[in-house]
Amino acid sequence: MTRKVPVIDLTDFRTGRDKQAVVEQVADACRSIGFLVISGHGVPAEMFDAMLGVSKGFFDLPVETKKRAIPADGSFRGYSELANMSLGQSLGDDAPPDLREGFSVNRVQDKSDPYYSNPAAGKLFAPNVWPDPEDVPGFEQAFSDYYLAMEGVATTLMRIFALALELPEDFFDAKVDKHFTNLVAYHYPPMPAAPKPGQLRGGAHTDFGSLTLVYGHPSVSGLQVWDGSEWEDVPVEPGTLVVNLGDLMAQWTNDLWVSTLHRVANPPESEWDKARYSLIFFHQPNYDCVIESLDQVNPAKYPPTTSGEHLRRKILAMRVAA
Numbered sequence: 001m002t003r004k005v006p007v008i009d010l011t012d013f014r015t016g017r018d019k020q021a022v023v024e025q026v027a028d029a030c031r032s033i034g035f036l037v038i039s040g041h042g043v044p045a046e047m048f049d050a051m052l053g054v055s056k057g058f059f060d061l062p063v064e065t066k067k068r069a070i071p072a073d074g075s076f077r078g079y080s081e082l083a084n085m086s087l088g089q090s091l092g093d094d095a096p097p098d099l100r101e102g103f104s105v106n107r108v109q110d111k112s113d114p115y116y117s118n119p120a121a122g123k124l125f126a127p128n129v130w131p132d133p134e135d136v137p138g139f140e141q142a143f144s145d146y147y148l149a150m151e152g153v154a155t156t157l158m159r160i161f162a163l164a165l166e167l168p169e170d171f172f173d174a175k176v177d178k179h180f181t182n183l184v185a186y187h188y189p190p191m192p193a194a195p196k197p198g199q200l201r202g203g204a205h206t207d208f209g210s211l212t213l214v215y216g217h218p219s220v221s222g223l224q225v226w227d228g229s230e231w232e233d234v235p236v237e238p239g240t241l242v243v244n245l246g247d248l249m250a251q252w253t254n255d256l257w258v259s260t261l262h263r264v265a266n267p268p269e270s271e272w273d274k275a276r277y278s279l280i281f282f283h284q285p286n287y288d289c290v291i292e293s294l295d296q297v298n299p300a301k302y303p304p305t306t307s308g309e310h311l312r313r314k315i316l317a318m319r320v321a322a
């Protein structure tokens with residue numbers, strides 16, 4: 001069976017004109033392929049442009065300058081160097097490191113509530129690390145604005161998801177209101193030589209959280225999903241966001257919805273000189289949110305876990321041994 005990634009306009013949900021029509025299209029995509037492309041999300045083009053601009057500005061810096069944004073506490077913040085992680089390893093494959101470097105930030109909102117400093121949270125709320133504003137003016141502002149805009153889109157989608165699962169619209173609200181989402185800008189640099197056998201820009205994996213928002217046009221070409229029989233290119237449309245389900249939605253729905261295998265393919269050799277950028281919001285519910293099957297009929301396929309525990313396990317598996 002070939003399953004296609006649909007493009008869905010959220011406008012009628014956001015305006016309230018025809019919520020159910022949008023809910024049904026989303027439900028269908030979540031059941032069949034676990035990927036959709038959304039338009040009508042309300043995020044202005046300037047915000048994407050600003051994020052891409054500061055991200056390029058950062059990645060263009062000399063590597064010694066970039067390394068100043070590596071946190072001393074080993075938390076998943078700031079700069080991560082080229083090829084120091086392997087997405088394929090998160091599924092237990094012996095995959096070579098991914099050909100990319102990244103910059104991560106977590107919550108930009110106020111974290112004075114004791115929830116965020118509870119020892120149970122470990123390093124999940126470690127402080128953000130920012131580049132020197134002299135090196136990349138406007139970086140922190142662009143990332144912070146974008147983070148809040150994506151939070152808004154994710155909240156809307158979780159409400160659509162609740163309705164698509166025939167739950168009250170606000171079912172997920174209290175499970176994601178203290179989310180610990182990582183926003184990561186990735187740079188896939190030009191490839192000066194042939195990659196190692198099996199080495200990709202991003203190895204095949206599923207995502208770990210509830211949903212992922214990937215900035216679409218023009219940076220997204222190369223993203224491919226496994227449609228059950230072959231790798232399919234995710235549609236590239238100006239101004240859209242790609243949404244994919246993560247493992248936690250599959251676990252919550254007892255595999256009614258799919259956390260689909262995807263990867264970032266290498267470009268053809270004629271395009272090895274081209275860089276690729278992506279902006280990714282890995283929406284991750286509250287760390288203490290228990291994820292257990294909502295299926296009232298069939299036995300649960302996964303033991304209950306928490307959002308924090310699932311992520312911790314996956315990140316550890318991805319680190320490439322030094």
Ligand SMILES: O=C(O)CCC(=O)C(=O)O
Nearest residue numbers: 186202207214223264278
């Ligand atoms: O860079 C991309 O477009 C996707 C990367 C990805 O799937 C991931 O990091 O989880």
Ligand SMILES: [Fe+2]
Nearest residue numbers: 205206207262
């Ligand atoms: Fe992914």
